[in-house]
Amino acid sequence: MTVTVLGRVRAGKSLAWVLTFALAASMLVPFLWMLSTSLMDELEVFRFPPRLVPETLRWDNYAGAFTARPFGRYFLNSFVFATLIVLGQLFTAATAGYAFAKFEFKGRDKLFMLYLSTMMVPAVVVLIPRFLLIDTLGWIDTYAGLASTELVSVWGVFLMRQYFRTVPRELEDAARIDGAGPWRVFWTISLPLAKPAMATLGLFAFIDAWKNLLWPLVVTTSMSMRTVEVGIASFHGTFVFN
Amino acid sequence: MTDQSTASGVTLHGIEKWFGSVAAVRSLDLEILSGELVVLLGPSGCGKTTVLRMIAGLEDPSQGDILIGDTRVNDIEPAQRDVAMVFQNYALYPHMTVQQNLGFGLKMRKVPRAELDAKVSNAAQVLELTELLARRPGQLSGGQRQRVALGRALVREPSVFLFDEPLSNLDARLRLEMRGEIAQLHRRLGTTMVYVTHDQVEAMTLGHRVAIMNEGVLQQYAPPLEVYQKPANLFVATFIGSPPINTVSGAVKSVGGRSVFEAPGLELELATPLASEPATLALRAEGLSLLENVHEVDFTADVVRLEPLGNEVLVYLDGPASESWVARVNPDHPCAVGDTIGVRLDRSRIHLFAGPNQKRIQTRLDAEDSLE
Numbered sequence: 001m002t003v004t005v006l007g008r009v010r011a012g013k014s015l016a017w018v019l020t021f022a023l024a025a026s027m028l029v030p031f032l033w034m035l036s037t038s039l040m041d042e043l044e045v046f047r048f049p050p051r052l053v054p055e056t057l058r059w060d061n062y063a064g065a066f067t068a069r070p071f072g073r074y075f076l077n078s079f080v081f082a083t084l085i086v087l088g089q090l091f092t093a094a095t096a097g098y099a100f101a102k103f104e105f106k107g108r109d110k111l112f113m114l115y116l117s118t119m120m121v122p123a124v125v126v127l128i129p130r131f132l133l134i135d136t137l138g139w140i141d142t143y144a145g146l147a148s149t150e151l152v153s154v155w156g157v158f159l160m161r162q163y164f165r166t167v168p169r170e171l172e173d174a175a176r177i178d179g180a181g182p183w184r185v186f187w188t189i190s191l192p193l194a195k196p197a198m199a200t201l202g203l204f205a206f207i208d209a210w211k212n213l214l215w216p217l218v219v220t221t222s223m224s225m226r227t228v229e230v231g232i233a234s235f236h237g238t239f240v241f242n
Numbered sequence: 243m244t245d246q247s248t249a250s251g252v253t254l255h256g257i258e259k260w261f262g263s264v265a266a267v268r269s270l271d272l273e274i275l276s277g278e279l280v281v282l283l284g285p286s287g288c289g290k291t292t293v294l295r296m297i298a299g300l301e302d303p304s305q306g307d308i309l310i311g312d313t314r315v316n317d318i319e320p321a322q323r324d325v326a327m328v329f330q331n332y333a334l335y336p337h338m339t340v341q342q343n344l345g346f347g348l349k350m351r352k353v354p355r356a357e358l359d360a361k362v363s364n365a366a367q368v369l370e371l372t373e374l375l376a377r378r379p380g381q382l383s384g385g386q387r388q389r390v391a392l393g394r395a396l397v398r399e400p401s402v403f404l405f406d407e408p409l410s411n412l413d414a415r416l417r418l419e420m421r422g423e424i425a426q427l428h429r430r431l432g433t434t435m436v437y438v439t440h441d442q443v444e445a446m447t448l449g450h451r452v453a454i455m456n457e458g459v460l461q462q463y464a465p466p467l468e469v470y471q472k473p474a475n476l477f478v479a480t481f482i483g484s485p486p487i488n489t490v491s492g493a494v495k496s497v498g499g500r501s502v503f504e505a506p507g508l509e510l511e512l513a514t515p516l517a518s519e520p521a522t523l524a525l526r527a528e529g530l531s532l533l534e535n536v537h538e539v540d541f542t543a544d545v546v547r548l549e550p551l552g553n554e555v556l557v558y559l560d561g562p563a564s565e566s567w568v569a570r571v572n573p574d575h576p577c578a579v580g581d582t583i584g585v586r587l588d589r590s591r592i593h594l595f596a597g598p599n600q601k602r603i604q605t606r607l608d609a610e611d612s613l614e
Binding site: 168170171173174175176177178179180181184189192193 | 295298299300319320321325326327329330331333334335336337346347350351394398
């Protein structure tokens, strides 16, 4: 009886390992394939059956790519764009989330629901109005144009509001009695306690900004303002039929 | 820590607090003398914490005036009221060390660094926190956190201390210890203290005066012994005391020109003529004498349960008029479960309550008593 149970447990564990390895391989293989391809020459890439390890490691592919396009500048632009967005979203989400969570004002909850409802509007729908706005401001092909309409994240405000609601009221009361004003209570007491939520929001904001293709493509025109995503797409478009 | 002489009295005049259509506090008048330790006592939701928060400035009264010393503070921010508060859940800043927690209030007041350090160090020494100054609240035990919360209030040297059920999260032994420390602190500092609790032992042992509240209304404001011995109404009588006071519903009646209290199986002659009306008799456990001789007793009852507490025994009885009576007797009393025993009620300790608010109409039924 015991032996049968033990046998089942072992079989279950083995199956779990097999599945884990299969899943890990499905994630790793495309990545390794990409790395391998980046070091092959053009003919080897299309060879059939495909090879996982290149015959010769062609490191000069990288040098070639950086010469063909200003990828250094693209990386810088992406970094500036993503950093501005992270800073902006952290600031607006923390302050607005705090206000929605902690301050009593007329129509607060209705305003918040209205705010949340904007999440149902697809980004593509507001693409043209955003472009017209930035164009009117004369910010096409600038960092201001790239980042300004992305500085507020409704999801971020929602996240921070929910987090601030978990900060005990007594902590803020204690700080008020200790002599802290509303801004000081926010900055010294509540915000440091919201570090985990801030880190999550910052990470998501950075990744989203870095991966953003459509908006930087629409709002930048010169090579020197392109981001990495736009640069890679354009690079790919140029050489794919070569 | 130096002794202080900056205590201020607190006066509440006609205070009302409404949350929407719900009244949290109704028509409250309370005068707390300078240097006094007053306990606000009552069941959950009675409005006692709301009163404390209004004194602190964390809630605005819907109506009425709050004075600290001679200053009306209704429109003054909490920080400017010169009060310090100890919260039920300690409310220590979790991301700051004990030292930073203790010094935060002084830092906000821009106290010079050297003075701040000296005060924090003194408070830490008084409360035996010196070894813990570098720790964060998460690394402290419940008792240590409570000490830090006390210390944070102490270093401020306020004119009024406010305590919001500060011991309710501690175990019984620590609670006893901290209660002693708070009493000692009050003796040394002489600062006005307002202490909110639902624990009547804390109220009776700490307070110079106890303000008992129920459903937002002040029921009685008196020294602890007076509250116990002369409860203003039936609520106070039943809320204070352990085991709960014995109560019997009946009526005052006029029989042959005499006033008597009548309940099923019980008739007691009143020394003072009273108007006939429904009334409740109340008598604490120590007011019952258990006699083996069943003659010249008020009634006989069956012993249904004994609770030996070491220094005394609580005897639960099935008697007339009420479903259960409880008596407090010496541990060597010979009664046993199943005995039928004579019960004599101590006339000098009987209370009568009547009227819509069940107010006390007479405290004693013996011959020397008179209507109060």
